Every structure is written in C-alpha cells, then in structure tokens.
Amino acid sequence: MRKFPVFLLFGISLLFGAEIRNGMLYLEINLxxxxxxxxxxxxxxxxDKDQLFTQDFSGKILIDVxxxxxxxxxxxxxxVGTAADIYDxxxxxxxxxxxxxxxxxxxxxxxxxxxxxxxxxxxxxSYAASMNYPLxxxxxxxxxxxxxxxxxxxxxxxxxxxxxxxxxxxxxxLNGLPYEGEFVLKIRSGKLVLNQILPIEEYIAGVIxxxxxxxxxxxALKAQAVAARTHAVSxxxxxxxxxxxxxxxxxxxxxxYKGKHLRNEIIEEAVVQSAGEIIVSDQxxxxxxxxxxxxxxxxxxxxxxxxxxxxxxxxxxxxPAAEELDLSQERDLTAWISSKVDSSGMSSWEVSSMVxxxxxxxxxxxxxxxxxxxxxxxxxxxxxSGRILKLRITGDRSIVLDGEYKIRQAFGMLPSxxxxxxxxxxxxxxxxxxxxxxxGRGSGHGVGMCxxxxxxxxxxxxxxxxxxxxxxPGTEIKNIRMEDD
Numbered sequence: 001m002r003k004f005p006v007f008l009l010f011g012i013s014l015l016f017g018a019e020i021r022n023g024m025l026y027l028e029i030n031l032x033x034x035x036x037x038x039x040x041x042x043x044x045x046x047x048d049k050d051q052l053f054t055q056d057f058s059g060k061i062l063i064d065v066x067x068x069x070x071x072x073x074x075x076x077x078x079x080v081g082t083a084a085d086i087y088d089x090x091x092x093x094x095x096x097x098x099x100x101x102x103x104x105x106x107x108x109x110x111x112x113x114x115x116x117x118x119x120x121x122x123x124x125x126s127y128a129a130s131m132n133y134p135l136x137x138x139x140x141x142x143x144x145x146x147x148x149x150x151x152x153x154x155x156x157x158x159x160x161x162x163x164x165x166x167x168x169x170x171x172x173x174l175n176g177l178p179y180e181g182e183f184v185l186k187i188r189s190g191k192l193v194l195n196q197i198l199p200i201e202e203y204i205a206g207v208i209x210x211x212x213x214x215x216x217x218x219x220a221l222k223a224q225a226v227a228a229r230t231h232a233v234s235x236x237x238x239x240x241x242x243x244x245x246x247x248x249x250x251x252x253x254x255x256x257y258k259g260k261h262l263r264n265e266i267i268e269e270a271v272v273q274s275a276g277e278i279i280v281s282d283q284x285x286x287x288x289x290x291x292x293x294x295x296x297x298x299x300x301x302x303x304x305x306x307x308x309x310x311x312x313x314x315x316x317x318x319x320p321a322a323e324e325l326d327l328s329q330e331r332d333l334t335a336w337i338s339s340k341v342d343s344s345g346m347s348s349w350e351v352s353s354m355v356x357x358x359x360x361x362x363x364x365x366x367x368x369x370x371x372x373x374x375x376x377x378x379x380x381x382x383x384x385s386g387r388i389l390k391l392r393i394t395g396d397r398s399i400v401l402d403g404e405y406k407i408r409q410a411f412g413m414l415p416s417x418x419x420x421x422x423x424x425x426x427x428x429x430x431x432x433x434x435x436x437x438x439x440g441r442g443s444g445h446g447v448g449m450c451x452x453x454x455x456x457x458x459x460x461x462x463x464x465x466x467x468x469x470x471x472x473p474g475t476e477i478k479n480i481r482m483e484d485d
Contacts, residue, residue: 037194065192178261220458291448297316327418
C-alpha cells in the first residue's frame with residue numbers, strides 16, 4: 001500500500017479519445033495491442049501529452065516498453081463530485097457519454113480517491129471490503145510516467161513517457177495496412193496500445209468497405225453506414241473497452257476497421273449522403289446489430305442472446321419466398337434449405353453464405369463437446385430464422401448445448417446454426433454414423449440487418465431507408481445531436 005502522489009492524479013482523464021470537437025464526435029479506435037510495434041511512415045511527429053516537446057521520425061521505427069511495472073495503480077473512490085467540489089489537486093476526471101433528451105451528451109465527473117493506492121487489484125478490493133466500500137469503487141488509475149523506447153531507422157534510441165501523441169501527415173503502415181492522421185500510444189498491462197483518433201465519419205468510411213464490400217450498390221452502402229454509425233454510438237455508450245484504454249476495437253468484436261484500406265469514391269459518397277444519421281427507437285439509440293446472411297428470415301435478439309425483448313429486433317422476413325414457411329419446424333426448414341437459391345447479381349461471398357454444406361467426423365464432435373462417444377443428436381429448439389438454439393447430444397452421457405454460437409463451435413465453427421443433418425430430413429432426432437454431413441444456410445447470428453439481403457434489396461431498387469425499415473421495423477432515422485455537458 002502506498003499514497004498517491006498528487007501530481008499523478010490531478011488532471012488525468014480516463015477518457016482519452018472520445019470527445020466532441022467543433023460539434024463532431026471523435027473516437028479512439030484501437031489498431032494494435034502488443035509488446036512490440038513496428039511502424040513505417042514517411043513522416044511522424046511525436047509529442048508528449050502536454051505538447052512540451054516534439055520529435056520527428058521517418059522510415060521504420062521500433063517501439064517497446066521499458067517499464068511496464070509502472071503502468072497503473074488501483075485506487076478506491078471515496079466520493080464522486082463535480083469541478084465545483086475540488087478542494088485539493090487529488091481528483092481524477094471521469095468522462096463518459098450518455099443518451100439523454102434525444103441527444104448524445106458528454107458528461108464529466110470528478111473522482112476523489114482515498115490516499116492509499118495498490119499495485120495489486122486483489123489487495124485493493126480486500127482493503128475496500130474492510131472499509132465497507134463496494135468493489136465498484138476500486139478503479140485502475142493509469143500512471144502517465146510509464147516509459148517506452150523508440151528505435152529509429154538509423155538505430156538511435158529515444159525514450160519517452162506515455163501517453164504519446166503521434167501525428168502522421170503521410171501514410172503510416174502498420175501490419176500491412178495504411179493509416180494517417182492523429183494517434184495516441186499508451187501502455188496498458190505492460191503492453192503498447194496504439195489507437196487512432198478520428199471523426200466518426202472517417203471511422204465509418206473505414207468500416208463499411210470491410211463489413212459489406214467496397215463495390216456494393218450505393219443504397220446498400222448507405223444502409224450499412226447508418227447501421228455502423230448507430231452501432232458505434234451504442235458501443236460507445238456501453239463503454240465496453242474502457243479498461244483497455246480505447247473506445248472501440250478494430251475487429252468483429254466491435255466493427256472491422258482498416259483505415260483507408262478498400263476505400264473508394266462510392267464509399268465516400270455513401271458516408272457523405274448519410275452523414276450524422278443514426279437509428280432511433282422510442283427516443284433511444286437503437287440496437288443496430290447486423291450480420292452477413294440470415295438465410296431467409298432474421299431472428300429475434302431475445303432468442304439468440306436471451307436478453308430482454310427488443311421490438312425492432314424481433315425478426316423479419318428477408319426473402320419473400322420464405323414468408324409462408326415456418327422455419328422453426330423441421331419439415332419447412334428442410335424444404336427451404338433444399339430449395340434453389342436465386343444468386344443473380346450476387347458475389348461469390350454472398351452465394352457461399354446463402355447455402356453451404358460441411359462434413360465433420362462424429363469423433364471430432366465428441367472431442368469438441370467433451371464426450372467419449374455419441375449415440376444421438378436431438379434438436380430441442382429453433383428460432384424464427386431456423387437457427388438451432390438448443391440441442392442435446394447423447395453419448396457416454398447427455399449434454400445440452402444452449403446457444404447458437406456454442407452449437408456452431410461444436411460442429412467445427414459452422415457459418416450459422418441454421419442447418420439440418422443429411423439423412424434425417426424432417427426429424428428432430430439424428431443417429432449419426434462415423435461422418436456427419438450438415439446442410440445449411442446463412443452466416444452469422446441472424447439478428448438485425450442482413451448484409452446479403454441489403455445488397456439484394458439495393459440491386460432491386462430499394463433505397464437505404466426502406467432497407468433499414470425492413471430489418472429494424474418501427475424505428476426512425478435521425479441526425480445525431482450532441483453536446484459536451
């Protein structure tokens with residue numbers, strides 16, 4: 001246990017990137033988290049947090065951590081106040097976004113800590129419990145004097161304290177992808193965390209070509225832009241990566257972002273024409289989740305993720321031919337999976353996500369599920385889209401797989417859980433031989449906007465508002481309003 005040095009606490013903000021600048025939302029997007037980083041750039045300008053020094057680099061530079069043990073401390077919040085409550089320089093500024101009065105608000109509060117700090121989380125939690133403070137009062141405090149080393153192309157070593165601001169006026173290459181603009185480099189849990197700071201519209205332009213394709217019809221791109229923008233704001237409000245030192249990651253966990261990779265004129269046009277638009281449901285940010293291919297009908301978020309019922313994610317029909325079929329029933333689903341797919345105008349990835357077949361050995365499924373043997377497989381429940389939600393496997397013992405993702409994993413990470421077993425047409429029970437053949441449709445969880453469906457609708461002349469209304473019924477599109485409170 002030790003005391004917090006005052007200079008380490010005063011003025012520290014726990015929200016480094018997400019902010020409102022001149023009426024525009026800026027996000028901090030993680031590009032890499034690693035022990036070592038290699039950057040290749042025409043020209044980089046590095047500066048400390050307070051802009052007291054700058055140093056230029058060009059070419060290849062190597063970065064690593066010198067003193068990860070100084071990365072953070074754990075403190076216990078004594079009370080939360082506002083700027084008016086400051087009576088000493090021992091407050092940490094906690095900034096966060098909320099949705100109030102139909103707008104996005106950036107709020108700020110001041111955390112006043114007990115004087116004791118801890119290097120170990122468990123020790124901090126134990127002390128908090130002994131003082132009758134809830135464990136939620138224990139917070140990680142990033143220490144700004146962690147040291148990192150940069151080796152320039154000429155081999156010269158330079159040492160800096162984190163966080164470090166980086167400006168790149170030309171392309172900066174990281175892991176084979178080009179980026180440019182504003183970045184921040186910090187240290188979290190002994191690792192370098194490199195994030196890009198950019199306006200939300202720039203972020204969306206870097207997301208949509210990697211989520212739905214750069215050569216998609218304009219109206220499909222606009223639908224994807226609005227859904228991605230809404231999803232980004234929703235993720236920001238949930239603050240899922242706050243402990244990691246950034247707002248959003250650049251993978252499917254949040255949304256796939258690759259900077260300027262695959263961007264073109266039609267992408268830029270889609271972003272400009274839909275700029276600032278988000279999906280709202282009953283004066284709240286809509287949950288605008290999306291997936292590759294529903295296979296015919298989208299599913300209910302309540303069934304897929306077992307949460308509360310969300311009216312605009314209750315499931316809808318994507319392909320009109322599936323309307324009269326009850327895909328939760330084995331016979332109808334088998335007929336649907338066996339029917340011909342209209343692939344006119346589709347790209348190869350669209351066709352492959354619409355209908356597929358996989359084979360896996362019975363022994364492999366047993367190994368994947370922790371069984372010694374398998375005698376039977378029984379489908380217990382299917383969702384609106386035909387995706388299996390619950391399945392029983394009986395062998396040396398009986399297990400129940402509850403959840404579409406677990407089921408996909410058990411059979412070798414299938415594109416979706418909308419499938420039937422070959423040789424068991426129309427039946428819920430299946431008695432496998434040594435090899436299991438699976439026939440299915442769709443790709444992904446099946447909730448929200450179907451990207452293949454959006455592309456199909458756009459090619460048939462539907463505009464983006466009609467596409468979004470199909471997949472998020474009862475919602476409306478509004479221009480986002482924001483304010484720094």
